[in-house]
Amino acid sequence: xxxxxxxxxxxxxxxxxxxxxxxxxxxxxxxxxxxxxxxxxxxxxxxxxxxxxxxxxxxxxxxxxxxxxxxxxxxxxxxxxxxxxxxxxxxxxxxxxxxxxxxxxxxxxxxxxxxxxxxxxxxxxxxxxxxxxxxxxxxxxxxxxxxxxxxxxxxxxxxxxxxxxxxxxxxxxxxxxxxxxxxxxxxxxxxxxxxxxxxxxxxxxxxxxxxxxxx
Numbered sequence: 001x002x003x004x005x006x007x008x009x010x011x012x013x014x015x016x017x018x019x020x021x022x023x024x025x026x027x028x029x030x031x032x033x034x035x036x037x038x039x040x041x042x043x044x045x046x047x048x049x050x051x052x053x054x055x056x057x058x059x060x061x062x063x064x065x066x067x068x069x070x071x072x073x074x075x076x077x078x079x080x081x082x083x084x085x086x087x088x089x090x091x092x093x094x095x096x097x098x099x100x101x102x103x104x105x106x107x108x109x110x111x112x113x114x115x116x117x118x119x120x121x122x123x124x125x126x127x128x129x130x131x132x133x134x135x136x137x138x139x140x141x142x143x144x145x146x147x148x149x150x151x152x153x154x155x156x157x158x159x160x161x162x163x164x165x166x167x168x169x170x171x172x173x174x175x176x177x178x179x180x181x182x183x184x185x186x187x188x189x190x191x192x193x194x195x196x197x198x199x200x201x202x203x204x205x206x207x208x209x210x211x212x213x214x215x
C-alpha cells in the first residue's frame with residue numbers, strides 16, 4: 001500500500017489546492033516557530049483549514065510546549081490535527097484531548113540517536129501518530145523541522161517496528177530517495193517540505209515528479 005502524503009509548509013490557498021490536486025492527503029500549516037520555513041499567520045492557517053476538502057487532514061504545526069498553550073493555539077485555527085513539534089512540558093496529552101475532542105494528536109520525534117526510540121515508544125501510548133523528523137531541539141535556537149536533512153532510517157524502521165500507531169516519515173525526502181525511504185522504513189505516511197519546493201515556493205514540477213516516483 002502506498003503511504004499517505006503530507007505536504008508541509010503550505011503558504012497559501014493556491015499551494016493548498018495544488019498539493020491536493022496532485023494527491024496529498026494532508027496539509028501541514030506552520031505556526032510560529034523559533035526557526036524553519038513556511039511560517040504563516042494563524043488567520044491564514046484557519047482559512048486554509050476551512051477549504052481543506054472532507055477526508056483530508058489539516059495539520060497545525062505548533063511549537064507550544066504546554067497543554068494550555070497548544071489548546072489556545074488550536075482554538076484560533078480549528079485544524080483537524082495538531083502536530084506537536086516540540087516535547088510537551090506542561091500538562092498532558094489527555095488535557096488536550098479533553099478540551100479538543102475529535103482533534104488528532106501527532107507528536108514529532110527528532111531522530112538523533114537510540115534514545116529517540118525510547119522516546120517514541122513511550123509517547124506512542126498517548127498520541128494518534130508519531131512523525132519522525134531530522135531537527136534538533138537541543139540547539140540554542142531549536143531546529144523543529146524543515147531542515148531538508150535525512151536522518152538514520154534504520155532507527156526510524158526500529159521505531160516503526162516497536163510502536164502500534166501510524167508513523168509518518170519526514171526529513172529530506174524527495175523524488176530521488178522516496179523509493180528507498182519507503183522500502184527501508186515502510187511508514188504509514190511521508191511528509192515533505194523542501195523536497196517539493198524551489199526558492200521557498202511549492203514547485204509543480206517537483207510535486208509531479210514526487211508523486212510519479214511514489215506510484
